[in-house]
Amino acid sequence: MALSLSCCHATLHLQQHQVASRNNSSKNLDNVRSLVNRIGIASVQSSSLQSLQNGNWVKLICGASFEDVVDIRNLSLVYTLAGVDCIDCAADASVVSAVNEGIQAARGIIGVRRPWVMISVNDDQDLHFRKAEFDPGNCPIDCSRPCEIVCPANAISLQEEALKELSQVAGVSGILKGGVITERCYGCGRCSPVCPYDKINLVTYVRDAATTVKLIKRGDVDALEIHTNGRQTTYFQELWDKLGDSSKYLRLVAVSLPNIGRDLTVSTMKTMFSIMESQLHCLNLWQLDGRPMSGDIGRGATRETIAFAAQLARTNDRPPGFLQLAGGTNFHTVDGLKKERLFQSTSTIDSWKGLEFNANTKWRCQY
Structure with a gap:
């Protein structure tokens, strides 16, 4: 051949x-x-x-x-x-x-x-053959979100959402929603090492x-x-x-x-x-x-x-x-x-x- x-x-x-x-x-x-x-x-x-x-x-x-x-x-x-x-x-x-x-x-x-x-x-x-995964609800609201910045596929989207019952969580004004857009993530792995709180897993x-x-x-x-x-x-x-x-x-x-x-x-x-x-x-x-x-x-x-x-x-x-x-x-x-x-x-x-x-x-x- x-x-x-x-x-x-x-x-x-x-x-x-x-x-x-x-x-x-x-x-x-x-x-x-x-x-x-x-x-x-x-x-x-x-x-x-x-x-x-x-x-x-x-x-x-x-x-x-x-x-x-x-x-x-x-x-x-x-x-x-x-x-x-x-x-x-x-x-x-x-x-x-x-x-x-x-x-x-x-x-x-x-x-x-x-x-x-x-x-x-x-x-x-x-x-x-892997995908990034994390719970945005566990992310600090004041996180600088480097995972969003470093992702080359725009596969991470985080939005701040105000809490309706502020009294339930003292000193916290809101939480993060969103996270990994699974279909766009192709597993490059760049988000995981830049996370300052080690919240991101790579699932194979x-x-x-x-x-x-x-x-x-x-x-x-x-x-x-x-x-x-x-x-x-x-x-x-x-x-x-x-x-x-x-x-x-x-x-x-x-x-x-x-x-x-x-x-x-x-x-x-x-x-x-x-x-x-x-x-x-x-x-x-x-x-x-x-x-x-x-x-x-x-x-x-x-x-x-x-x-x-x-x-x-x-x-x-x-x-x-x-x-x-x-x-x-x-x-x-x-x-x-x-x-x-x-x-x-x-x-x-x-x-x-x-x-x-x-x-x-x-x-x-x-x-």
Whole structure:
């Protein structure tokens, strides 16, 4: 199987000025249609498969735990028009439907190709599969609320509410209401360490395999991504066995794993491939998660990602499968890859660079 290295890995979350809302979607779709007709969009000639084989694969990551269906639908609409090859989302039925709604809306505006839809699952506890949780009623009313400030997804909202019976709580004029907006929280974990009163917990979860199989067999999912810690394969084996022959409904199975050292990483990859091989009815990809959940941190984060990619790209005894960068990919990544001679320039990438300035979003990962 051909090997390809792609750095075009995007993760983002809408902050303000959403493309559309449930109440005025028709009006805003008309606005998008008018904009597309006025400025045009670049035509993408290659299929998603060809992009993967050519090494210019572009994947939009909505987030393995991000479940705000309105934002996800809007992101899917915009990036389908922009020409992404794949949209990665949470393995949740409503989220998958939102992605497909966005894709359908985009294709109703102009005849663009349909990107693959990928769902993300985990075989054990993982940073990508957790939610922040706290009781705002236990927060001091005079707290400076750093959790609200630091959250990159606007997933924490606190409001002060006056107490009706002030006599019941001497010296207290009100309480805080609100808290974590669960569907928007994607588990970055930044709120917990900044809480001055240590009130915030991070609750992990594992996606249910049976539910995942049902989603795959719906017919509107094209790819599956399995997040694993790479240090043991027991849970990976258990998950793969539960998935059965569901890969025959897919075009791609990706495995996302962190860097645990070149030799151990390659050994683990070989073991996982041997587990998958008999029931792998499609292409496979290894997502190299250099520094998980760190795409917006800066140049330092992407160095680990590039080093991980360089190790694997130059290793001859790795198992079959495409390679993709993740964890620390941002606008510093391309320069770093060029220095390692691992980046091939394409017109597609050049045209995407402009979206960094035009999209009304807050980037967590770029290219």
